[in-house]
Amino acid sequence: MSSTDVMVSRDRRIATVARSVRLVPALLASALTLSGCDGGVHGTPGGSGVRDPYFPKAGNGGYDVTHYALRLTYDPDAHHLTGTATVTARATQDLSAFNLDLDGLEVDRVTVGGETARWNRAGQELTVRPHTDVDRDDTFRVTVRYSGAPGTVTDPDGSREGWLRTSDGVLALGEPTGSMTWFPGNHHPSDKAAYDLTVSVPQGLRAVSNGELRGERTARGRTTYVWHTGEPMASYLATLAIGRFDISRSRTPDGLPVYTAVDPAEAGASRPVLRRIPEVLRWAERRFGPYPFSSTGAIVDRAADLGYALETQNRPVFPGAPDVTLLVHELAHQWYGDSVSPKSWRDMWLNEGFATYAEWLWEEDHGGKTAQETFDALYSDDSSDTDDPSDTDDSSDTEEAGESVWAFPPADPPSAARISDAPVYWRGAMVLQKVRQTVGDERFWRILKGWAAEYRHGNADTADFTAYVEKQAPGEDFEAIWEDWLYGEGKPERP
Numbered sequence: 001m002s003s004t005d006v007m008v009s010r011d012r013r014i015a016t017v018a019r020s021v022r023l024v025p026a027l028l029a030s031a032l033t034l035s036g037c038d039g040g041v042h043g044t045p046g047g048s049g050v051r052d053p054y055f056p057k058a059g060n061g062g063y064d065v066t067h068y069a070l071r072l073t074y075d076p077d078a079h080h081l082t083g084t085a086t087v088t089a090r091a092t093q094d095l096s097a098f099n100l101d102l103d104g105l106e107v108d109r110v111t112v113g114g115e116t117a118r119w120n121r122a123g124q125e126l127t128v129r130p131h132t133d134v135d136r137d138d139t140f141r142v143t144v145r146y147s148g149a150p151g152t153v154t155d156p157d158g159s160r161e162g163w164l165r166t167s168d169g170v171l172a173l174g175e176p177t178g179s180m181t182w183f184p185g186n187h188h189p190s191d192k193a194a195y196d197l198t199v200s201v202p203q204g205l206r207a208v209s210n211g212e213l214r215g216e217r218t219a220r221g222r223t224t225y226v227w228h229t230g231e232p233m234a235s236y237l238a239t240l241a242i243g244r245f246d247i248s249r250s251r252t253p254d255g256l257p258v259y260t261a262v263d264p265a266e267a268g269a270s271r272p273v274l275r276r277i278p279e280v281l282r283w284a285e286r287r288f289g290p291y292p293f294s295s296t297g298a299i300v301d302r303a304a305d306l307g308y309a310l311e312t313q314n315r316p317v318f319p320g321a322p323d324v325t326l327l328v329h330e331l332a333h334q335w336y337g338d339s340v341s342p343k344s345w346r347d348m349w350l351n352e353g354f355a356t357y358a359e360w361l362w363e364e365d366h367g368g369k370t371a372q373e374t375f376d377a378l379y380s381d382d383s384s385d386t387d388d389p390s391d392t393d394d395s396s397d398t399e400e401a402g403e404s405v406w407a408f409p410p411a412d413p414p415s416a417a418r419i420s421d422a423p424v425y426w427r428g429a430m431v432l433q434k435v436r437q438t439v440g441d442e443r444f445w446r447i448l449k450g451w452a453a454e455y456r457h458g459n460a461d462t463a464d465f466t467a468y469v470e471k472q473a474p475g476e477d478f479e480a481i482w483e484d485w486l487y488g489e490g491k492p493e494r495p
Contacts, residue, residue: 043096043133048125050188054345054416057124058177059188060099063089066139068235070183072199074242076169081105082147085183088139095134098142100126102184103162103177105148112142126184144184153178156417164303169205169243171303173310173317174236176345176419185235189341190459192232200224201242208241208261210314212295229313231293232457234341239312241299252278252296259297259315266300269321274298276324280331280362287361288332289449292339292456296331298322311355313338325359332358335452343461348419349410350465353428360429375433378405378426379494405430406491411462427485434481439473447472462486 046062067088074081087100103124110119112130119128126144134140150163150172161178164171172182180187199207200222211229218224229238245261252258258277262270277296285291297315306319309326311333318326336354360371369377404422410431413419436444451460451468466482484492 043094043135045127046093046095046098048099048127050190052188052344052346054413054419055177055188058101059191060101060186062093062095062098063091063134063140063186065089065186065191065193067193068183068185068195068197070195070197070199072182072197072240074170074199074201076165076202076205076242079149079165080147081150081163081182083183084143084145085185086141086143087185088141089186090139091134091136094136095130097127097129098134100128100142100144100184101177101180101187102126102144102146103153103180104151105146105181108145108147110142110144113140117142124180146184150182153181156415157420158417159308159420160305164306166243166301166303169201170240171243171299171301171306171317172238172240173312174238175310176236179235179238182240183238187235189234189236189345190343192234192341192457192459194231195227195229195233195238197227197229197240198224199227199240199242204244205242206245206247206261208239208245208259208299208315210238210312212257213259231313231339233313233338237311237313237338237341239299239310239315239317241301241317243301245299245301248274252281256281256291257295257297259295260299261297261315262300263302265302266321270298270300270318273322273324273327274300276327277331280324280328283362283365284328284331284335284358287358287445287448288335289452292335292452296334298327298330311337311351325362328362329355329359339457340452340455341459343459343464345416345419346412347461348413349424349428349431350460350462352420352425353410353431356425357429357432360433371433371436375430378430379491409487409489411486431481431485434485435469435478438476438478438481439469443473 046060048060049057050059050061052058065087069086071084072081101124107119107121107126110117110128112128115131117128117130119126128142152160152162152164154160161173161175162181164173177187195210197209201207203218203221203223207225209227210233211227213225214228215226216223241261244264246264246267248260250258260274277298281291281296293314295314299315299317300321301317303319309316309318309322309330311330316330332355333351337351342348342350360374364370405426407421408414408418408423410423410428413421413424439447447469450472454468470478
């Protein structure tokens, strides 16, 4: 609203003018009051989706989440979830409305800043219209009360995630979009936040999540667990395991808390491997730099036909007793994928290529094949010398390992169904070995650690990585590596 200078005559003979002038402030005040009460006057709706190249409806525009406070009650026998999610966010534009991702479940009430807000549903989109517009840079809180029977999501590659029922409870997994089946939020890896989760389950069951256990109390036949995740976390890395578990609490020699939860049927086979968590972390810190989180551990559960492990933050999830190679892979993700998270799902190789290369380094450092020998075996199409990536994460199963490596460039999967295929894992790792060949070991170790430090608790894409490498080795020519190995179609010629 523009201002107007009003010149008032002091001549009492012009009484009508004076009376008019005295009315101006009141009229202005009235106009301002009406404007403040009329929601949606100056703001615009936030975007539904962040236009991810493979999951365009995932995430939402117009705000940045800083914290999730989730209060859940779950009854496995009835398969019923009751939840209250309070999402704290900062507006990145003037907002007349904004969206949250929520798949299924019934919404009972929505408030913004304590005031009842209008809302509507369309597929996975929960559109919220606050009573008053939210100004850019303002922090606001939206609270959603919801309930129902959580479901699962089947990905384009056929894998399942979401609220996965087990024989004695549930296992909630989120990569890439499953977290929206059990809480509303901005479900894209580009928006990371802290979490506090309070969950009530029938007495006798345990509820295990990310971060640190801050409280546990039992009353009237139910046990309530309180979990806190202080470091930023992408929603696809959030997990919740409800069931009967053998719990182990310990600390690494450096004092890092270790919390493991294992299904009793898997306890005997899991124990020897999980005892090596401190050893693996000590090795990983030498290679990748300081561990980026305030606790560690693992969850070993049994979910029918799960078929993959996942690098859920602080404590990876395994669908059965892992071997040490799988443990190395998922713990390496705590640096590459969890702390340094992708800006979009096109950048999946920055997760999986690095974690696969960590396997190669572990073998090299423990008397096995060198990373170069593993590289050579892959290049020679000797599939007998390589592991199927489906043994380490949710990649597609293939019997022709050597040929599948060259199906597409790791930095540009052809579709959402292929973001976990062999090139993302193996050829992604081969890109790192090519960088190592170019810069030499000493500089390469600095690049591995520096990359994890530069984007610690943040997001990065492939362009960020190539620029970082070139900056660390300004005298080297990486053009052929990027063009042929990272973005090139088919099998590159070997020098």
